[in-house]
């Protein structure tokens with residue numbers, strides 16, 4: 001099944017193969033030329049800029065994959081990836097090149113700002129029958145999206161009975177599959193207050209690990225998970241009241257950072273908020289976005305923009 005959204009040929013239903021131990025290929029050094037070629041393929045497909053400083057790490061990660069496929073050189077591997085049947089392998093390669101580091105309530109000031117400034121008008125709108133949409137773009141294994149869900153439920157415990165939805169997207173279908181499963185270990189929850197955990201998560205009895213939790217019905221009903229390449233087409237047509245796109249753009253080339261922020265600005269509803277990662281503050285003014293002064297890497301859609 002080709003995934004229409006990512007264009008990368010993988011989907012949450014179709015697991016990415018686990019890397020099995022295998023004999024390393026003979027000629028598995030990545031040359032300057034191959035690295036340049038890989039950088040161009042990856043930049044075109046997903047906007048990511050491969051840094052020379054990561055060359056050894058990338059080589060180590062992909063060696064295992066070459067061995068598994070029984071491919072003897074990076075040159076042959078890149079021909080396969082960019083060939084007619086390479087779509088799914090491109091997704092696997094990108095997964096090997098990106099990190100999914102994340103945690104609950106990361107950069108907590110955004111969740112505080114959301115609670116105090118962004119959510120109150122949205123809660124009253126939802127209670128009057130209005131539509132509220134929040135997007136976690138580059139959600140990794142779901143910690144960010146569930147933190148958003150917990151923040152919404154802390155202000156509106158019956159949110160799932162109204163037209164309130166959280167969209168969580170990522171290019172990495174392995175990450176997305178874990179996000180969709182909504183299962184987390186005890187030790188992943190440290191900043192989540194105990195009450196919130198007890199209210200919206202359940203003990204996961206199906207797991208061997210006793211200390212694990214699974215998202216409860218009210219939390220799950222708020223969420224939709226979708227594979228999506230931020231550099232590709234976005235199938236969503238409606239605007240978002242809040243967008244989290246944090247610690248994703250920092251992997252992109254400057255051109256794709258700029259382009260993606262412009263598209264995110266365009267996807268915001270009037271007065272909507274955009275939260276970027278702490279190292280992703282905008283160097284240039286983006287039409288339609290104004291900086292929120294009291295919260296780091298936070299931007300608001302100008303009303304007059306629409």
Ligand SMILES: C[S@@+](CC[C@H](N)C(=O)[O-])C[C@H]1O[C@@H](n2cnc3c(N)ncnc32)[C@H](O)[C@@H]1O
Nearest residue numbers: 046100101102138140171172229230246247248
């Ligand atoms: C470091 S994690 C950030 C997770 C979360 N936003 C946070 O701040 O905790 C970066 C995520 O961006 C995703 N990503 C990288 N390039 C992407 C692209 N072109 N489209 C969508 N997601 C992408 C990766 O798969 C990874 O899960």
